Amino acid sequence: MNISQMSDGTLHSHTLKILNRIEDILSRPCTQSDSHICRTIADELGYSLSYVRDIFKISTGISIRKYITRRRYTIIVSSYSADEFCQLKMHETIQGVKNFKLKVFREFPMLKSTYTQDVLQPPIEEDALSTSIDRAYETQMLSEVFDDITENRNLFEILDGEETILLQDLRDVFVDLDNIYFKYRDIVFKIIASVYVKEAVYRDYHASALFGLPLYSYSP
Incomplete structure (x- = not known):
């Protein structure tokens, strides 16, 4: 799902409605x-079911x-004291x-060693949602930038993970490009790109200059 044509206000509003309904439903047995x-x-x-799934994951x-699942378990576990939770049988239906x-x-898994509600899933607050959506838009923007860079070259997909932008080709082959970084809006991203060389290839001088390594692309 491409969110570049959707305003952040719409994405925030729709996701917040979904979050509120989840809490309403789970607030009762x-x-x-x-x-x-x-x-x-x-x-x-x-909304369509696919739309609900897509915007929630993006946001x-x-x-x-x-x-x-995590909110349901959190609400149930939080209703027990530490002693009561320890006394529950492993295969009991609750x-x-x-x-x-x-x-x-x-x-x-951390509940196995000690009972603490700190490891459970709190509800996603509005401020945290806004921050997450801002990051989703930045990731989408970066994806579009790299789509332009890699057009007609090796196929890449950008995957978001903490402060890393991962470039992955369709064969799931990765090459770490020796500490190549770039900075965008005070966020430092490390570039990891994949290189796959077929029998018939040509030197891609544009990509080589971009990543600072001798890279090759499929012959057109």
């Missing part, structure tokens, strides 16, 4: 599946089903969730 909750929210807000960096404690440990 809920045995609906995560998928059912997603469909319910989409129907109530008048928050986490899939909506994953977020619902509020419709089979093997609840086992699934909680898989989602929040």
Whole structure:
């Protein structure tokens, strides 16, 4: 999904509505599946299910089903004291969730060693959402820049991860270009690019100059 034509206000507003509905639904005992909750929210807000999934992932960096699961487990776990939680059986069904404690440990492994709510999933606050959306737009912009740079050359896809922009070709081959960095709006990005040389190739002087390494592209 390309968000370059969507205003940040629209993305923020729609995602915030989804977040609020998730909290409303989970604030009461809920045995609906995560998928059912997603469909319910989409129907109530008048969005398509694919739109809900896409904008939520873009805005928050986490899939909506994953977020619902983590919030559901967090709300249930938070209702128990440390002693009460420890006494739960591993395969016990809690509020419709089979093997609840086992699934909680898989989602929040640090709970195995000590009971602390600090490792659970808090609701995404509005300020944090705004920051996440700003980053999504910057990533989209950078992706478009590199699309222009790499057009008719090796195919790259930009993947967002912390302070790293990862360039990945369709063959999932990576080459670390010896500490190549660039800076954008005070954010330092490390460039990692893939190089795949077929039998018939030609020296790509543009890409070589860009990355500071002898790079080759597919013959047209």
